[in-house]
Amino acid sequence: MTYPNDPRAVVLVHDRDPALARRDIGTLDAELRTRDFQLDVHSFDHSPDTAPPQLSDAQLLVVMGSPDAAYDDTLSWLEPEIAYLQDAIDAQVPVLGVCFGGQLLARVLGGSVRKSEHPEYGFVEVETSDPELVAPGPWMEFHGDTFVAPAQATVIAHNAAAQQAFVLGPHLGLQFHPEIDLDTYDAWAAAWARDGVEHEVDVDRIRVAVADAEAAARARCSTLLDAFLARSSALPR
Template identity: 45%
Template sequence: MKPARAVAIIHSDTDVAGSLPDLFAELGIPLEVTPVSAGLPDPEGLELAVVMGSPESAYDHRLPWLAPELAWLQAVQARGVPTLGICFGSQLLARSLGGQVYRNSAPEIGWTPLETPDGWAHKGPWLNFHFDAFTPPPGATLLGKTELAAQAYRMGRSMGVQFHPEIDARMFDTWTAYWRETEEGRKFLASAGDLPERMRMEIEAREPDNRANCRELLRDFLNHI
């Protein structure tokens, strides 16, 4: 049975969910976007969860909200609630299911096609922007990978994707705002040259195709729950 509603957890009050609200609506499922600061929904009443990205690390327990969110996600998984984790969300989901998250050997930034050892149909290319990586949880099916990192896995009714299928220009603008407003972000901008401008132009150019790819990815996720 198709879930009647879904909840997406964002990790900053200024974050957005990209194309997901529109695409979930097209698929007949209202998506409520909730910042972690507003409190996490009761797992018992949850029909479908989406855990979004963050510039933070999924192993940085100096973050006051990280341990409670990890415990919540473990409870969500224990109840068998279908969950889609994106980027940071895929890493935290992996941790909740027994996988590991670590600093990767190199950042992965840009549009990358996937190797799909299990024959998964969603090869992209997808936008990657991450410095950390995960090991898929024990017993999970690895759906996609690149030379630098595991990219997608499925375990039960949950799926994690390291890339950003939901990216659009408005969402990318929240990233650049974060980079301008934080010390860490300003350090990145100081060394990035014209990368942010080029990335935004490419996101805009790829938006129709990426939106179509994301729609099919969501259909695949829903078909497996």
């Protein structure tokens, strides 16, 4: 893959606490940096008065997870983020959407997002028709909503609960969290404690699973990122 010197990745994060939002990038932070990307991190929700990064010289846009819903138009920051994502798509900047980010990408491209009848929490296997891009897993899930990919997209991974990954042009939308590591999970837990969020699943058990699988999850994230960057850079822009 060929990029200019000092390629730049814009990363959109979501949490009203900037420190917790930054930790949500997880292993993608180091993985992008080891590939010589400069990270330009922005949040439409915790920094609404800060201008977002310019897209004109960005090689990549990554949209991370969020505790909020991609269909909740009462969120004051969601409309500006949607407009920014549309600008990136119009500028042919490849987009990697992670969980909420994948849902928002699906919505902006013409798909839909709704509350899931089968929420997923913990590591799950997925079926894939493109194992070089998205391996069977297991992948970390933590979502109560789900996307339906746009009609013109290709769904490349799914399971009985939901569509798990789609591609459209240079863009990749994921329902799962390839970036998971223990620090990321602990950042989620800190936000749950702050906001008084209770789950019907054993979050402590999932934390143990994250700790046990951390090295393997990091390797899967690295492989997925390489495949995504190779694919997106090979497509005409």
